[in-house]
Amino acid sequence: MSTASHQPAAEPFAAPSTPGHTTxxxxxxxxxxxxxxxxxxxxxxxTRIPEGTATDNYAIVDQTGQRHFAKVYRTREHLDLERASVELSEFAAAGGVATARATRTREHELLETHGRLPMSLWSYVPHTATAEGGLTSGRWASAGTEMxxxxxxxxxxPAASPxxxxxxxxxxxAASRDRFEKLIHAYQHMPMLGEFETWALEAARERQAILGDVERALALLPQLTVQVLHGDMAGPNVLFKDNEVAAIVxxxxxxxxYLAWEIARLGCDPKSVLDNRAESWLTGYTNLTLAYRNANPKxxxxxxxxxxxxGCAAMLCSAFPxxxxxxRPHIIDAAMEAYGRVRHEAALMLLDRLPVMEDALRDTIR
Structure with missing residues (x-):
């Protein structure tokens, strides 16, 4: 994930005029x-920022001392989609939503695509921290308001009406059941399983066994709103300055x-769920939904x-990580393993307490 606020690497690259031979x-x-x-x-x-899955990200200081954020796209294959993403961000900003703002080129384009490097340039959002790792205290309501x-x-x-x-x-x-079956089969045929692989195999079996419960839980859902969304409303993409949202990126x-899924994507962050007692987490989630409704009365x-x-069903149906x-064994690390365990435990806890939590939430926001 890339954001416009991550702190630069400890040792910045040299000024551009300095010769060098590395890529x-x-x-x-x-x-x-x-x-x-x-x-x-x-x-x-x-300065290179060590973040980004599909882009190489840089902090820029110009000759006037102003700071900027640059995203360099690694391929030109999906630049039309990248442009549409920037346009959506600008559409949100034009409606008063806190976002980083894109800087247009001399040709008034949101993306630079004519030179050696396809890129976009953004305002730099200073002195912020992401919501990665969970929401706390006053950030619940602030996140709800901005979302x-x-x-x-x-x-x-204009892309789609609600x-x-x-x-x-x-x-x-059904697709999740098939995916877990194939995953279990793949683990069973691996020549050797490490500690995390052994745990993941058992977790996949547990998920597969409770998909019937998930299916029954989904069958009780009413009709829900479907509309244009941010698309990746996760903790790393919500920037806070103290307890206030500085930008959604x-x-x-x-x-x-589904509107409900994007609300849950942020509010049901597994670490938020498990870092607090269930009742305490539900209080925070309730604060988020109350603030959300005040900002979006419809x-x-x-x-x-x-x-x-x-949110509970989506986590249980997902085989990631x-x-x-x-x-993708090349991307597995200790952080990924820890996230897998936390996500699994949080989803099971939510499923176990779902009716009680829903009743409490409904009573508060009715």
């Missing part, structure tokens, strides 16, 4: 040239999805209450 140095010089030619911006310092503003604004996006769709369709349980291209009680069930040792 990183060549990209720094190419980026400096692009900034001058495409944006009329003369960099005094360029409510965002969804209220995106309801007017509609009501069967809530049960939020997860494809890293939008995906505009596409319709949101229905069903969408807000059902977000708990939707249990599947990582089989499908």
């Amino acid at each position: 990183a140095g060549e990209q720094i010089r190419a980026l400096a040239d692009t900034l001058v030619l495409a944006y009329g911006l003369h960099p005094a310092e360029i 409510g503003r965002l969804h209220s604004r995106l309801a007017a996006h 509609t009501l769709e069967p809530g049960a369709a939020v997860c494809d349980v 890293d939008f995906r291209p505009p596409a319709p999805g 949101a229905s009680v069903d969408d807000l209450v059902s977000s708990l069930r939707v 249990l599947s990582v040792p089989v499908e």
Whole structure:
């Protein structure tokens, strides 16, 4: 994930004029040239930020001392989608939502695609921390308020008008059952299982065994709102300055999805669920939904209450990151393993307490 606020690496790359022979140095010089030619911006310092899954990210300080954030796209294959993502962010900002702002090129384009490096340039959001790792204290209400503003604004996006769709369709349980069966088979045929692989195999078996419970839980969902969403409303993409949301970043291209799922994606963050007692976490989640409804009064009680069930079901139906040792073993690390265990435990806890939590949430926000 990339954001416009992560702190630079401890040792910045040299100023662009410094000679170098590494690939990183060549990209720094190419980026400096692009900034001058495409944006009329003369960099005094360029620092690589060690974040980003699909982009190489840099903090820029120009000759006036102003800071910027650059995203360099690694391929040109999906630049139309990247442009649509930036356009969605700008659409949200035009409606008063706190976001990082894109800087247009000299040709007034949101993306620079003509030179050596395809890239976008953004305002730098200083002195912030992400919500990665969970929401606490006053951040619950602040996150709810800004997400409510965002969804209220995106309801007017021309790509799709809000509609009501069967809530049960939020997860494809049959596809999940097949995916877990194949995952279990793959683990069983591995020549040797490490500690995490052994745990992941047992967790996959446990998930497969309770998918019937998940299916029955989904069948009880009412019709829910489907509209254009942010697309990746996760903790790393919500930036806080103290307890206030400073910016929501890293939008995906505009596409319709379940409102309840995006609320749960942030509010049911596994670490938030497990770092507090269930009652304490539910208090925070309730504060988020109350603030959300104040900012987005058209949101229905069903969408807000059902977000708990939707978030729980989505986590239980997802094989990530249990599947990582089989499908992408090169990205597995201690943090990924810890996240897998926390996500599994949080989803099981939510499923066990779901009716009680839903009743308490409904009584409060009715």
